Amino acid sequence: MSLITPVSFINEDGFQLFGMLEKPPADIDCSKAIILLSPGIKMRVAPHRLYNKMSNYYASLGFSVLRFDFYGLGDAGGDVEEEFLADLYGSIQVGRYVSDTLIAIDWLSKKCGTSDIIIAGLCGGAITGLLAAQSDDRVKGLIALGIPVVLDSSSTDAAKYITSGQMDRLHKGYIRRLLSVKSWLRLLTFQSDYRIIFNIFKNKFNKVFSKTSVDQSEVSASSAAPDNSNPLFAPAFFNMLEKGNRILLVFSGTDRLKWEFDEKFKKRFSHQLEKYTNLVDEVEIKEANHIISMPEWQQEMFSTSEFWLNSNFIKHE
Amino acid sequence: MSKETPVFFDNAGQNMFGIFHQPDSADFSKAIVICHSFAEEKLWAHRVLVNYARQLTDMGYMVLRFDYRGYGDSDGEFSNCTLTTYKEDIIEAVNYVRKSYPQINSIGLLGHRLGASIALECYDDTGVKGPLILWDPILDGDKYMQDFLRSNLTTQLAVYGEIRETREKLVQRMQSGDLINIEGYDLSYAQFESVSQLKLNKKLSNSDFTSLVVQVGRTEKTKKSFEEFSNIIGSDICCVVEDPFWKEIKRFYNKAPNIYKATSDWLGER
Numbered sequence: 001m002s003l004i005t006p007v008s009f010i011n012e013d014g015f016q017l018f019g020m021l022e023k024p025p026a027d028i029d030c031s032k033a034i035i036l037l038s039p040g041i042k043m044r045v046a047p048h049r050l051y052n053k054m055s056n057y058y059a060s061l062g063f064s065v066l067r068f069d070f071y072g073l074g075d076a077g078g079d080v081e082e083e084f085l086a087d088l089y090g091s092i093q094v095g096r097y098v099s100d101t102l103i104a105i106d107w108l109s110k111k112c113g114t115s116d117i118i119i120a121g122l123c124g125g126a127i128t129g130l131l132a133a134q135s136d137d138r139v140k141g142l143i144a145l146g147i148p149v150v151l152d153s154s155s156t157d158a159a160k161y162i163t164s165g166q167m168d169r170l171h172k173g174y175i176r177r178l179l180s181v182k183s184w185l186r187l188l189t190f191q192s193d194y195r196i197i198f199n200i201f202k203n204k205f206n207k208v209f210s211k212t213s214v215d216q217s218e219v220s221a222s223s224a225a226p227d228n229s230n231p232l233f234a235p236a237f238f239n240m241l242e243k244g245n246r247i248l249l250v251f252s253g254t255d256r257l258k259w260e261f262d263e264k265f266k267k268r269f270s271h272q273l274e275k276y277t278n279l280v281d282e283v284e285i286k287e288a289n290h291i292i293s294m295p296e297w298q299q300e301m302f303s304t305s306e307f308w309l310n311s312n313f314i315k316h317e
Numbered sequence: 318m319s320k321e322t323p324v325f326f327d328n329a330g331q332n333m334f335g336i337f338h339q340p341d342s343a344d345f346s347k348a349i350v351i352c353h354s355f356a357e358e359k360l361w362a363h364r365v366l367v368n369y370a371r372q373l374t375d376m377g378y379m380v381l382r383f384d385y386r387g388y389g390d391s392d393g394e395f396s397n398c399t400l401t402t403y404k405e406d407i408i409e410a411v412n413y414v415r416k417s418y419p420q421i422n423s424i425g426l427l428g429h430r431l432g433a434s435i436a437l438e439c440y441d442d443t444g445v446k447g448p449l450i451l452w453d454p455i456l457d458g459d460k461y462m463q464d465f466l467r468s469n470l471t472t473q474l475a476v477y478g479e480i481r482e483t484r485e486k487l488v489q490r491m492q493s494g495d496l497i498n499i500e501g502y503d504l505s506y507a508q509f510e511s512v513s514q515l516k517l518n519k520k521l522s523n524s525d526f527t528s529l530v531v532q533v534g535r536t537e538k539t540k541k542s543f544e545e546f547s548n549i550i551g552s553d554i555c556c557v558v559e560d561p562f563w564k565e566i567k568r569f570y571n572k573a574p575n576i577y578k579a580t581s582d583w584l585g586e587r
Contacts, residue, residue, distance in 0.1 A: 006323035006334070006390070018323060018336075020390055041569065042360050045389055048501025052390070072571070075321070075336055075367060085569045154567070254476055287476050293501035 002059035007066070009107045011100050015077035019044055019068025019104070021111070022059045031114045032313060034058050034143075035104055036067040037097070037125030040089060043074030046122060047291040050298070054120065057302050061309060064112045068104055070097040084154035092124040093151050093230050094131075101132040109138060116140045118313060120305070123148060123257070123290070130247075131232060134239045141246045141313060143305050146257045146290055149265045150228045163259040229264045237265075241276040248281045248308045250301055252288035281308055319374040324417075328409040334390035335383030335410065337417070340374040347423045347447065348379040348414050352407055352432035355455075355512075356395070356465070356502045358563040359388060362429055364571040365562055369427075372577060376584065379418060383410045396496050396503040400511035403431075404439035411443040423447040427580075430563055431455045434517055437550065440526065448587065449528035449552075450580055453563075456546055458515025469499045518549050528552035529583045531576055533559050555579040 003023045008016050036051045038044055044067040045051055055065040071078035082088040105117050117136075119129035120143035127148055133139040186192050240247060251258035266273065273280070283304045288297035320339040325332040339345070351366055353359045370380040385406045386393030393402075411424055425447030428436030433454035440449055455461045466484045473480050482490070487497050491506035498504075530552050532543045537556045547554040557579050562570030 004390075006325070008323070016321070018321075041364070043363060045360070047357065047360065049389070049395075050501065073364065075323070080569065080571055082569055084567055085565075086567070088569050289472065289475060291501055293472065294498055295503075 002056060004055075007068075007107075009068075009103060011071055011078075011103050013071065013078065015071040017068050017071065017077070017100060017104070018075040019066055020055070021108075022055045022065045022067075024059045024062045024064065031064075031112060032062060032116065032118075033064045033066070033108050033112045033114050034118045034120055035101070035108060035129075036065060037101060037119060037121035037128045038067070038070055038073065039122040039125045040092070041073055041085070043069050046125075048293060050122065050292060053298060054302075057306075058120075058309075061306060062314070063118075063309075064108070064114075066104060066108050068100075070100045086152040086154040086156070089124060089148075089152040093127050093148060094232055095128070097124075097128045098132045098135065101128055102136055105132070105136055105138055116313070118143065118309070120145070122146055122292075127230070127233070130236045130240065133245065134236050137243065139240075139245065141248070142240065143248045143250070143308070145250045145292065145301065146252055146255055147249065147261065148257055149230055149233045149261050151230045153228075156228055163256065163263045227264065233265060234269055238269075238272060238276075241279050244279070246279050246281075246308075246312050248305060249283070250304060251282070251284050252290055252292060252297070253284055253286040254288065255290045257290065258284065319371065324413075326409070326413045328386065328406060331386050331392035333383055333386060333392070333406060333409065333413075335381050335413070336370075338370045338374045338380040338382070340377050340379060342377060344420075345377055345379050345418075346421055347377060347425070348381065348418065348421045349373055349425045349427050349447070349450075350407065350410050350414060351380060351382045352426060352428035352436045353382070353384070353388070354430035354432045354563055355461075357500050358430055361565065362563040362570075365573045365576075366429065368572045369577055369580070372581065376581065379414070379421060381410055381414050394503070396505050396508075399505075399507045400435065400438070400515065403435045404442065407436060407439050408443050411445055425449060428452065428454065431461070431512070434458070434515055437517060437528075438515070446526065448584060449526055450583075451528065451530045451552070452576060452580075453531065453533040454517060454546075455515065456517045456542055459513045461515075462509055462513045465499055465504070466497070469497060472500070517546055527587060529580065530554045531579055532556040533561070533573075533576060553583060555583065 005021050007021045008018050011017055039046055051067045058065045069076040072080035115138050117138045118141040121129045122145040126144035129142050285297050285300050292298055322337045324335050370382050373380050384391040385403055387395040387398045424445040426436040427450040429452045433451035470480050491497055496503035530547045539556050557575035559573050559575050560566050
C-alpha cells in the first residue's frame with residue numbers, strides 16, 4: 001500500500017504551499033517522480049478527486065507523486081486578486097504558477113533524490129507544466145490532459161473565436177432543440193447567447209454558399225495568430241521537443257479544447273510537428289467531458305498514461 | 318498569518334484530513350469546527366471557507382477545517398457516504414479538537430449548505446455548547462437531491478446529445494444497486510435516500526444553544542422558508558447578498574464579505 005504524507009514548502013513570495021506526497025510501497029524504488037499540477041481553482045484534489053485517483057495509480061506504478069496547492073488557492077497562503085474566473089484562468093495560461101511549480105520541482109527532487117521529473121496536469125495544470133518545462137531541464141515528460149491553447153479573459157468575446165469543430169457541435173445541438181419549448185422560451189426571454197447563434201448560422205451559410213475557403217493547414221506557422229491563441233504555447237511546446245522530452249496529450253472527445261488544439265495549433269504548425277512525431281503521443285477519449293467524470297473514461301486515461309510511462313520512463317531489466 | 322497545521326486523525330480505522338488554524342495568542346479557549354458542503358460545491362466554495370477560518374483566528378478562535386470521509390484528502394469513497402457517516406465525521410472532528418486542545422471550553426460549528434444542515438442535525442450528538450452558524454443551509458433534502466440528479470441529465474445531453482435516462486430511471490437504477498455518476502461523484506441509493514429524507518424542521522433538545530442562519534441570495538429579503546425554519550429552531554437570521562459561489566459562476570469568489578460580516582458581527586455580540 002502507498003503512503004500519503006501531508007507536506008508543505010514556501011514559495012518565492014514567502015507563502016506556504018500545502019500538498020500531499022504519495023510514495024509507492026516500500027519495496028519499490030521511488031526515485032521516479034511525478035508532480036500533479038492543480039487545474040483552475042480546484043486545488044490539489046482536482047474535480048471529483050481525480051488527482052487522488054491519479055496519484056494512487058501512479059504510486060502503484062512505482063512513482064512518488066506530489067500534488068500541491070498554488071498560492072492563493074486550496075489551502076495555500078496568499079491571495080488571488082482577479083475578480084473573474086476567466087481572468088484568473090488567463091493569468092494561469094501565461095505562467096502565473098510557473099514559479100510555484102519550479103519550487104515544487106526543487107523540493108521533490110531533493111526529497112526523492114531524483115533529477116527526472118514528469119509533470120502531469122488537467123487544463124490549467126497542463127499549460128503550467130508546459131511553461132515550467134522551458135525553465136527546468138529536470139522536467140523530462142508531460143502528461144497533458146485537456147491542455148488549453150487559447151487565452152481566457154473576461155473581456156474576450158468567446159463567440160468571436162469559436163472553432164469550426166465546436167460550431168458544428170453547437171449547430172447540431174440548436175437544430176435538435178428546435179422543437180423544445182424550453183429552448184424557445186430561453187431564446188425569447190433573452191437568455192440565449194445571440195452572438196454565438198448568429199455566428200453558427202452565419203458560418204453554416206458561408207460553408208454552403210461560399211465557393212472559396214481557406215485551408216487552415218496552409219496558414220503559415222510564423223504568422224501571427226489571428227485570434228485568441230496563447231502566444232506562449234507554441235514556443236514552449238517546441239522547446240520541450242527540441243530538448244528531446246516527451247509529451248502525452250490526452251483530449252476528451254466532447255471538449256472544445258480538443259478542437260482548439262487541432263485548429264489553432266496542430267494545423268498551423270503541422271510542418272514543424274512532423275519532425276517530432278516520435279516524441280508526441282496524442283490520444284482522444286471518445287465522448288469524455290473536460291473533467292473526465294466517468295470511471296470508464298478515467299480508466300482509459302490511466303491505461304494510456306501507464307503505457308506511455310512504461311514505454312518511456314520505466315527501465316525494464 | 319496564524320499557524321496552520323495539516324493533520325490526519327482516525328475515524329473508525331480511516332484517516333480524516335484536516336487543517337488546524339491556530340490564533341496567535343496562546344491562551345485561546347474557543348474553537349469552531351467548519352463543516353463543508355456537498356460534492357463539487359465543496360471545491361468551488363473551498364477558498365471562502367479557508368479565508369473565513371483565517372478571519373476567525375484573528376478573532377481568537379481555534380478553527381478546524383476537515384474533509385468528510387470520501388472527500389478531499391480523507392480516506393474513503395464518496396459512494397460510501399450517507400447522512401450518518403457525515404454526522405459521525407463531524408462528531409469525530411469535534412472529539413479530535415477536544416483531545417488536541419483540552420483548554421478549549423467552547424466549541425461551535427459552522428456549516429455551509431448541506432454541511433450546515435448536517436451540523437444542525439448532529440449538534441446535540443456532538444455535545445458542544447458553542448455557537449451554531451448555518452450558511453445557506455439546505456432545508457429540503459429531497460429537492461436538493463433532485464437538483465443534483467439534474468446534473469447527470471446535463472452531462473447526458475452534452476455527451477450523447479439526448480437524455481437517455483430520466484431521473485426516475487436513475488433512481489430505479491440506484492435502487493437496484495448501481496451507482497450513478499454525477500459530475501464524477503458516484504452516488505449510491507443509500508446516500509441519495511438519506512439526504513432526500515432530510516427536512517430541517519426539528520427543534521433541538523439543547524435549549525441553551527445560540528445559532529445564526531445566514532440566508533444567501535440576490536436580495537436581503539427573507540424567504541418564507543428560511544423565516545419558518547429559523548423560527549422552528551429558534552435562531553437568529555440574517556439575509557445577505559452574495560453570488561452562489563458554491564457553483565461555477567463568472568466571478569471568482571475567494572471571500573464572501575457580506576457573509577463574513579454578518580457572521581463576525583453576530584459572534585462579536587456574544
